Amino acid sequence: MLLRLGEQLPGAIRVIEDSLERGIWEEQEQRSRIPRDPYRFALPGVLPKLTANEEGDRLTIPVEGTSGAWIAKFGTPAFRHLVENECVMLRWASLCGLDVPNHRIIQGRDIEGLPEHFDPEQRALLVRRFDRRVDQEGMTRIHQEDFAQIFHVAPEDKYTESHDQRWMSHETIGHLILELCGSKDFEEYLRRLVFMVLSGNSDAHLKNWALWYPDRLRARLAPVYDFVATIVYGGEGGPALCWREPETPSLAPEKPLVETTLDDLLLLCPSADTCTAFDTAQALGIIEEFETKAREQWKEVQGELPAWQKNKLAAHLDQVRLG
Ligand SMILES: Nc1ncnc2c1ncn2[C@@H]1O[C@H](COP(=O)(O)OP(=O)(O)OP(=O)(O)O)[C@@H](O)[C@H]1O
Ligand SMILES: [Mg+2]
Incomplete structure (x- = not known):
């Protein structure tokens, strides 16, 4: 399996064939009749x-x-209009100046040789x-x-739900970004958190944040991916990760995103007693400026969402207030 998938793995990892073992692998494959x-x-x-x-x-x-x-990335009947939702979130994020890869909506049939178990009519x-x-x-x-x-966590534990995982919070991720990638990437991270709150995204778990190495040496915050306004699908709508590790061990869920305050975000900034500090006054300016911009750009993109999603997100945006 690893050999079959070895060229497609995330990042720069490849699993390649050892020529000495080639014969064994081919023989096994013939025998397995797969x-x-x-x-x-x-x-x-x-x-x-x-x-x-x-x-x-x-x-x-x-x-x-x-x-x-x-x-x-195909949709699923479990979440109606998911493809449209993600596409609009990416466009909104991009208009707000976040680092978003090129993207567009296609139909399954636009891909030549679409495997049989994919629906050519699906978007x-x-x-x-x-x-x-x-x-x-x-x-x-x-x-x-x-x-x-990075945290050596199995994919199924990506929501960090147990006591001993609660240190894997937005605060810890932020500290690592500041330490390894520098202050520009930390600023981008703060903006993305504001976007996460405004767009009602409760699915920004550990596997939806990444570092990448565009110059092969230095870690940077990877571009945006998997931004979905999950709030339109119901639920309490708290963040997928806790903001900071609770002072006393607790499994209490975080409050809903709509109740996020400016302090929740400002308290993520490392203070002077850590290796690298980030000035809270500067963070305040970044957050306020980004919130204003995101609300302006919302007017540009809201019409592209299915009406039922647009109404739910508009109601969320009316209630949430950071600055
Ligand atoms: N634009 C991209 N460039 C490179 N890798 C990407 C990109 N988008 C996603 N990935 C990789 O693919 C993985 C799956 O993508 P994504 O998170 O969008 O899928 P998903 O099925 O919605 O995941 P989830 O289980 O979080 O809901 C990501 O964890 C990331 O490793
Ligand atoms: Mg994901």
């Missing part, structure tokens, strides 16, 4: 996805042993992979690792 399926996908997450390449105006599935530069969100760079020299892999990997 049909060789050209469809390969090795990125995590709950939604059905494919990688694709863009050749002129065609979208194709990469041939065996290569990797696609785009991700096609999908096509997103440019930021961990693949294509230039004249071909495709380069750029390493990325999400915060579940």
Whole structure:
């Protein structure tokens, strides 16, 4: 399985064949009688996805042993209009100046050679992979690792629900970003948290934040992905991770996003007694400026959401007040 998926993994990791073992692997595969399926996908997450390449105006599935530069993320009947929701959130985030990869909505049938178990009539969100760079020299892999990997947490524990996981909070992620990536990326992180609150995103768990290494050496905050206004699907709507580790061990859920205060965000800024500090007054300016901008840009994008989602999100935006 690893060999079959080895070219498609997130970031710059590949699993490649050891030529000495090639014979053994081929023999085993013949014996297993599993049909060789050209469809390969090795990125995590709950939604059905494919990688694709863009050749002129065609979208194709990469041939065996290569990797696609785009991700096609299909919806699910469990969450109505999810593809539209994510597409509008990405556009809104991009208009607000956040670092968002290129994206657009396509139909399943736009992909040549769509595997049988995908519906050609279904819509999908096509997103440019930021961990693949294509230039004249071909495709380069750029390493990325999400915060579940960084914290050595299994994917199923990505919501950090137990006592001993509560240190994996937004505060800890922020401190690491500031320490490893520098203050510009910490500022971007603060803006993304404001966006998370305003857009009612309760699914920003450990695997939806990542670091990447665009120059191969220095860690940076990876571009935005998996931004969904989950609030439209109901539930309490608290953040997926706690803001800060509780002072006394507690499993009490965080309050709903709509009740987030300016202090919840300002308290994430490392103070002078940590290695690198971030000035709270500066953070305040960033948060207030971003909130104003996001509310302005909401007017631009709200009409692109299905009406039922637009109304729910508009009501949320009326209630939430940071600045
Ligand atoms: N634009 C991108 N470039 C590179 N890698 C990406 C990109 N978007 C997503 N990924 C990778 O693919 C994984 C799955 O994508 P995503 O989080 O959007 O899917 P999902 O099915 O909605 O996940 P979840 O289980 O969090 O709901 C991410 O964790 C990340 O590793
Ligand atoms: Mg995800």
